[in-house]
Amino acid sequence: MRFLLTFYFLWFGVCLQAQEQDKIDCIRANVSVIxxxxxxxxxxxVTYEFDVLQDVDSIFLDARQMEFITVLLDQKKVKHFxxxxxxxxxxxxxxxRSYELEMEYTARPRQxxxxxxxxxxxxxxxxxxxxxxGKYTSHWLPSFDDMTEKIEFDISVTFDxxxxxxxxxxxxxxxxxDSVKTWFFDMKEPMSSYLLALAIGHYxxxxxxxxxxxxxxxxxxxxxxxxxxxxxxxxKQIFDFLEKExxxxxxxxxxxxxxxxxxxxxxxxxxxCTIFSDGxxxxxxxxxxxSYVNVNAHELAHQWFGNLVTEKSGEHHWLHEGFATYYAYLxxxxxxxxxxxxxxxxxxxxxxxxxxxxxxxxxxxxxxxGSLTFYEKGAWxxxxxxxxxxxxxxxxxxxxxxxxxxxxxxxxxxxxxxMEASSGTDLSGFVNLxxxxxxxxxxxxxxxxxxxxxxxKSLFSLLEQTREMxxxxxxxxxxxxxxxxxxLKEYLLQNFLQWLPRKIIAGILDSDDLKLRQALLLNIEDIxxxxxxxxxxxxxxxxxxxxxxxxxxxxxxxxxxxxxxxxRTKGVTGLPNKNVRLLWLTLAILTEPYEAVNTKLYxxxxxxxxxxxxxxxxxQAAFQYLRDVFGFTDNNLMNLxxxxxxxxxxxxxxxxxxxxxxxEDDVYKERLVALLGKLKPNERRYIESKVN
Numbered sequence: 001m002r003f004l005l006t007f008y009f010l011w012f013g014v015c016l017q018a019q020e021q022d023k024i025d026c027i028r029a030n031v032s033v034i035x036x037x038x039x040x041x042x043x044x045x046v047t048y049e050f051d052v053l054q055d056v057d058s059i060f061l062d063a064r065q066m067e068f069i070t071v072l073l074d075q076k077k078v079k080h081f082x083x084x085x086x087x088x089x090x091x092x093x094x095x096x097r098s099y100e101l102e103m104e105y106t107a108r109p110r111q112x113x114x115x116x117x118x119x120x121x122x123x124x125x126x127x128x129x130x131x132x133x134g135k136y137t138s139h140w141l142p143s144f145d146d147m148t149e150k151i152e153f154d155i156s157v158t159f160d161x162x163x164x165x166x167x168x169x170x171x172x173x174x175x176x177x178d179s180v181k182t183w184f185f186d187m188k189e190p191m192s193s194y195l196l197a198l199a200i201g202h203y204x205x206x207x208x209x210x211x212x213x214x215x216x217x218x219x220x221x222x223x224x225x226x227x228x229x230x231x232x233x234x235x236k237q238i239f240d241f242l243e244k245e246x247x248x249x250x251x252x253x254x255x256x257x258x259x260x261x262x263x264x265x266x267x268x269x270x271x272x273c274t275i276f277s278d279g280x281x282x283x284x285x286x287x288x289x290x291s292y293v294n295v296n297a298h299e300l301a302h303q304w305f306g307n308l309v310t311e312k313s314g315e316h317h318w319l320h321e322g323f324a325t326y327y328a329y330l331x332x333x334x335x336x337x338x339x340x341x342x343x344x345x346x347x348x349x350x351x352x353x354x355x356x357x358x359x360x361x362x363x364x365x366x367x368x369x370g371s372l373t374f375y376e377k378g379a380w381x382x383x384x385x386x387x388x389x390x391x392x393x394x395x396x397x398x399x400x401x402x403x404x405x406x407x408x409x410x411x412x413x414x415x416x417x418x419m420e421a422s423s424g425t426d427l428s429g430f431v432n433l434x435x436x437x438x439x440x441x442x443x444x445x446x447x448x449x450x451x452x453x454x455x456x457k458s459l460f461s462l463l464e465q466t467r468e469m470x471x472x473x474x475x476x477x478x479x480x481x482x483x484x485x486x487x488l489k490e491y492l493l494q495n496f497l498q499w500l501p502r503k504i505i506a507g508i509l510d511s512d513d514l515k516l517r518q519a520l521l522l523n524i525e526d527i528x529x530x531x532x533x534x535x536x537x538x539x540x541x542x543x544x545x546x547x548x549x550x551x552x553x554x555x556x557x558x559x560x561x562x563x564x565x566x567x568r569t570k571g572v573t574g575l576p577n578k579n580v581r582l583l584w585l586t587l588a589i590l591t592e593p594y595e596a597v598n599t600k601l602y603x604x605x606x607x608x609x610x611x612x613x614x615x616x617x618x619x620q621a622a623f624q625y626l627r628d629v630f631g632f633t634d635n636n637l638m639n640l641x642x643x644x645x646x647x648x649x650x651x652x653x654x655x656x657x658x659x660x661x662x663x664e665d666d667v668y669k670e671r672l673v674a675l676l677g678k679l680k681p682n683e684r685r686y687i688e689s690k691v692n
Contacts, residue, residue, distance in 0.1 A: 022053075023052065023053050023054040023055075023056040023093075024050045024051065024052050024053060024056065024059055024093070025050060025051045025053055026048055026049070026050040026144065026149055026151045027049045027050060027051060027098075027151065027152065027190075028048070028049040028151065028152045028153075028154075029046055029047065029048050029049075029143075029151050029152070029153050029154070030046065030047045030154050031044065031045075031046045031141060031153060031154065031155040031156070031196075032044060032045045032046070032155070032156045032157075032158070033140070033141070033155070033156075033157055033158070033198070034157075034158045034159070035113070035115075035128050035157070035159060035200065037115055037118050037126065037128060037200075038118060039108075040108065040109075040115040040118075041106060041107065041108045042106065042107045042108075042109060042113065042140055043104075043105075043106050044104070044105055044106075044107065044140070044141065045102070045103065045104045045105070046102075046103055046105075046141060046142060046143075047100060047101065047102045047103075048061075048100070048101045048102075048151075049098065049099075049100055050098070050099055050101065051096075051097070051098050051099075052093045052094060052095050052096065052097050052098075052099065053095065054095050055092075055093065055094055055095050056093045057090060057091070057092060057093065058088050058089065058090050058091075059088070059089050059093065059101075060086050060087070060088050060089075061086060061087050061089075061138075061142045061143060061144065062085070062086050062135070062138035062142070062143060062144060062145040063082065063085070063086055063087045063105070063138055063142040063143075064084070064085060064107075064109075064110070064138050064139045065084055065107065065108065065110065065139075066082070066087075066105045066106065066107045066142065067082075067105060067106045067107075068080070068082055068087065068103055068104070068105045069104040069105060069106070070102070070103065070104045071087070071089065071101075071102075071103050072101070072102040072103075073089065073091055073099060073100070073101055073102075074099060074100050075100070075102070078090070078091055079091070086138075087103075087142060089101065103142055105142060107139065107140055109139040109140045110139060111136060111139055111647070112130055112131060112132050112136040112137060112138075112139035112140055113128065113129075113130050113139060113140040114127075114128065114129055114130070114131070114262075114647055115127075115128050116128070116129070116260070116261045116262060117261060117612075117613060119612075120611070120612060120613035121613060122613045124202040124221075124222070124223075125201075125202075125221075125261065125613070126201070127199065127200060127201035127260055127261055128159075128198075128199065128200040128201070129197075129198070129199040129200070129201075129260045129263075129275060130196070130197050130198055130199070130270075130275075131263070131264050131265075131268055131275065132193070132194045132195070132196060132197070133194060133265075133268060135147075135194060136194070137193045137194055137196050138193075141193070141196065143193035143196070144193050145193075145194075146192075147192045147194060147310050147311060147312075147409070148192075148310070148312055148409045149192065149193065150190035150191055150192055150310070150407055150408070150409075151190050151191070151193065152187050152188070152189060152190045152191075153168065153169075153187050153191065153193070153196055154169065154184075154185065154186050154187055155167050155168065155169065155184075155185050155187075155196070155198065156182050156183065156184045156185070157182065157183050157185075157198055157200070158180055158181070158182040158183075159180060159181065159183075159200055160179065160180060160181075161176055161179055161180055161181040162202075163200050163201060163202060164200070164201060164202065164203040164219075165181075165183040165198065165199070165200050166198065166199045166200075166203070166219060166256055166258055166273065167183070167185045167197060167198040167199070167273065168185060168187055168191070168195070168196060168197055168198075168270060168271050168272055168273045169185035169186050169187040169188075169253060169254075169272065170185065170186050170187075170253045170254055171183060171184070171185055172184050172185070172186045186253075187253070187271075188252075188253055189251065189252065189407055190407050191271040191307060191407075192307075192310055195269070195270050195271040195307060196270065196271075197268075197270030197271075197273045197275060199258055199260060199275060201221075201260070202221060202222060203219040203220065203221065203222075203258060204219070204220055204221075204222050204225065205217050205218060205219045205220070206218040206220070206228055206232065208235060208236050208239075210236060210239045210240055210243065210250070211240045211243070212240075212243060212249060212250065214239070214250050214254060214255060215254040215255070216235060216236065216239060216254070216255045216256075216257075217254065217255070217256040217257070218231075218232040218235060218256075218257050218258075219256065219257065219258035219259070220232075220259065220281065221259070221278070221281070224281050226283065227281050227282060227283050229284075230282050230283055230284045230286070230287040230291070231259075231280065231281045231282055231292055232257070232292070232296070233287065233291070233292075233293070234293055234296070234335050235257075235296060237334070237335065238293070238296055238297045238300060238331045238334075238335075239255070239300060241330075241331055241334045242297070242300055242301055242304075242327060242330075242331060245327065245330060245331075245395075246301075246304055246327065246398060246399070246402070247395055247398060247399040247402075248304060248308075248398075248399055248402045248403060250303065250304075251303065251304065251307070251308045251406065251407075252271060252272035252303060252307075253272065254272060255272055255273075255274075255300070255303070256272060256273045256274070257273075257274045257276065257296070257299075258273075258274075258275060258276070259275075259276055259277065259278035259280065259281050260275055260276075260277070260278060261278055261615060262277075262615055262616050262646075262647070262648055262651075263275065263276060263277040263278070263648075264647070264648055264649070265277070266280070266295045267280075267295045267296075267298070267299045268299070269298075269299040269300075269302030269303060269306060269307060269324070271303070271307050272303065274299040274300070276292065276295055276299065278576065278615070279576045279577065279615065279617055280292040280295060280576075281576060282575070282576065284542075285542045285543065285544060286544055286574075286575050286576070288514055288515075288542060288543045289543055289544055289545045289575065290575055290576075293331075293332065293335065294328050294332060297327065297328035297331035297332065298324045298325060298327075298328035299324070301323065301324040301327035301328055301331075302320065302324045304323075304402055305319065305320055305323035305324050305327070306319075306320035306321075306323075306324065308402060308406055308407065309401070309402060309405045309406065309408065309409075309410045310408075310409050310410065311409070311410060311411075312409045312410065312411050313367065314367025314368075315365050315366065315367045315412070316365075316410065316411050316412050317367065317369075317374050318364045318365070318374055318378045318381070318412065318435070319410055319411075319412060319415060320374075321371070321374040321375045321378055322364065322374060322375065322377070322378015322379055322381060322382060323378070323382065324375075325375040325376065325378060325379040326378070326379040326382040326383065329341055329344055329345070329379060332344065338452075338453070339453060339455060339485045339486075339487055340487065342449055342452050342453040342456055343453070343455075343456065343485075343487035343488075345379075345380065345383060345449065346449055346456055346459075348376040348379065348380065349380065349440070349442070349445055349446070349449075351372060351376065352372060352373075352376055352377055352380070352440050353440060353442055355372055356438075356439050356440055361438040361439050361440070362377075362438055363435065363436055363437065363438050364377055364378055364381060364412075364434070364435045364436075365412065365435055365436055377434075377440070380434070380440075380445065381434040381435060384430075384434060384444075384445070384448065385419065385427075385430060385434070387448060388425070388430060389419065389422075389423035389425055389427075390423070393419070393422045393423035393424075393425075394419070394422075394423075396422040397418045397419040397421070397422035397423065400418045400421070400422060401414070401415055401418040401419075404418065412431075412435065416431060446460060453485075454483075454485075455483050455485035455487065455488040456488075458479055458482065458483060458488065459479075459488055459491060462474070462476075462479050471496065471499055472499065474499065476492060476496050476499045476500055476501075477500065477501050477503075477504060479492065480492055480500065480504055486513070486515055486516065489516055489519075490515060490516065490519045493508075493516065493519040493520055493523055494519060494522075494523050497520070497523050497524065505520065505530070508520050509530065509531070509534040509535075509537070510534075514541055514542060514543050514546070517538065517541060517546065518541070518543055518545060518546045518549075521538050521546055521549055521550060521553070522545075522549060526557070527550075527553040527554060527557050528557050528558075532558065535550070535553075535554065536550075536554060536565075538550035538554075539551065539554070539565065539568050539569060544572070544574040544575045544579060544580055545575075545579070547569060547572060547574065547580050548574060548579045548580045548583055551565055551569050551580065551583060551584065551587070552583060552587070555587050555591075562587070562591045562594065563591065563594050566584065566587060566588055566591060566594055569584055570584065572584065576615065576617065576618075577615070577617040577618055577621055578609065578618050578621070579621070582606065582609065582618075582621050582622060582625055583625075585602050585603075585605055585606040585625075586606065586625050586629055588602050589602050589603055589606070589630070590629070603630065606622060606625060606626070606630075607622070607626065607633055607635070607636055609621075609622035610622045610623055610626070610635075610636050610639040610640065610643075611639055612639065612642055612643075616643070616646060616648050616650075616651035619639070619643065619651070620651060620654055620655075623636070623640065623643075623654075623655075623658060627658065632662070632668070634671065634675060637662075637668075637671060637672055637675055638675060638678060638679065640655055640658060640659060640662075641659070641672075641675070641679050641683040641684075641686075641687060642679075642680070642683055643655035644656050644659055644683060644686050644687070645680075645682050645683055645686065656686070659672075659686075659687065659690065660690060663687075663690050663691060669691065672687055672691075673687075673691060676688065
């Protein structure tokens, strides 16, 4: 009977939850959390203030696997039920009244709050951070897994005083008691709970001030002080540009950005507090190959599109990602110029058309559409809408849309109505062609690009020629010499290198254009076709991707000079994923008789990069080198077992695929079975499931 009652309550609660929540309006929340890093648990309390819009006998909050110590309604104990997925509070809630709900609880978050690097040997790299995209904040805070419920959140965090705590809002007070501090953050405006964020770690910060006086706080690890400038390069310019371009003042009290270890995505636009992957923390050389600029602009644009105005449901997701993508491209246009902007659109157009050609075209109004559609097709839709109605009407419509629906929920129809009103145009044709259509008007898009960019017009002419005649009869040099656009020249190197005259190749080798030199190196099949002395100069280019590829191609092509190439690149680490160092270690081990006395040290270093103390990008590359060249030690196998339970789904998927591959080998299978007793329960369970 107890089981049947519990089952009924769960089922009934799930059915009623969505129906009942629109009968209350949650106004404010005061949150207090005390994370325990070693136990990976959390103790917290939250007080919600809410108004009742219609009489109702229950309210629900999402609460995943929490234990509640006290639940008080207007400071009195109240009947409640904890399902493990949500908590239901039963009472006679009367229309027109305001209530205060206070809860103390404990949680062991299985996701959303991540405790990173607390058991490794490295100093000062331990962190706690959150990622609640969509509806998962309820793993660490009883809240509403519903984007449409917007609340003013104030949060306090108590933790070890030797760490820095960052969260949404303005830091208004810090109190210290013995070995701990409590940081108090104040928000002035309401937001969806999925945009709540906190991060704990060792940070320094750079402070900037925007033209309108907004404080911008850029956080970095103390060891990365020299990477501060290239990582956050153009931040103020991006902020000031977006505010002017959008036409609505930045809506929050301040803006913070901070990198974290092994983040699940490139970045996340938490309200006023963007968290991003520390794989974007780069030096000036790495900036050439991998910069934070686009992610920086994209997450900042979300502060208006997604945070200020928020989609009502998934079919309106374009209003978040398409807008953030488009405005990030506009910011890049401001920094890098118009040709960069139009070539970027051309690149995404090719990707979209390829998806359509493979039967993967999707509508922007389909809630199940993928990132390519929501991000890139969404950006294209806005680009073409602006071209159709003109700059003035577009900007007026955007401003009216944001001001009318500020701190509220929106649909695509809401947006279209504002653009129709600002332009005096019926946009039903636009909606059909760009939003509802699963295809793309490719010819229209290319004609628009050709009209905007002389270099793309030239490219389209060239591509038409390649369809009509033999490539050997085309004067590719004419196209090269007729343009100063780097993007067109890179395209020619990537696609028509073998038909470019030697004079052009020689000119690239003698130039200091890092991008053209890289495009030449990456696309030449045999580096021996270049003068050796010239090709060796690639090792000195200020680009880690160029250095990595030059080292491998030269090492392969000229065995007699391998020692010299290794000496020239011995101290280079490369990008944050250690691309040059990992290759260097592999080649140093394989090269005889290069430093034979250090071969074991080099292997131990390479092998050691599979350890959980390193970023998953470094670990994955190390696993790949070991798989392809050397094989795995028992320690590597244990590190791989740990990786099969990693919180990053991309790395977890790679690791599980590799584990399955190894288990197909009888020798590795026997070794892994012998190691089962040394593994953690969740690691052991996964391997046993595959063995059995």
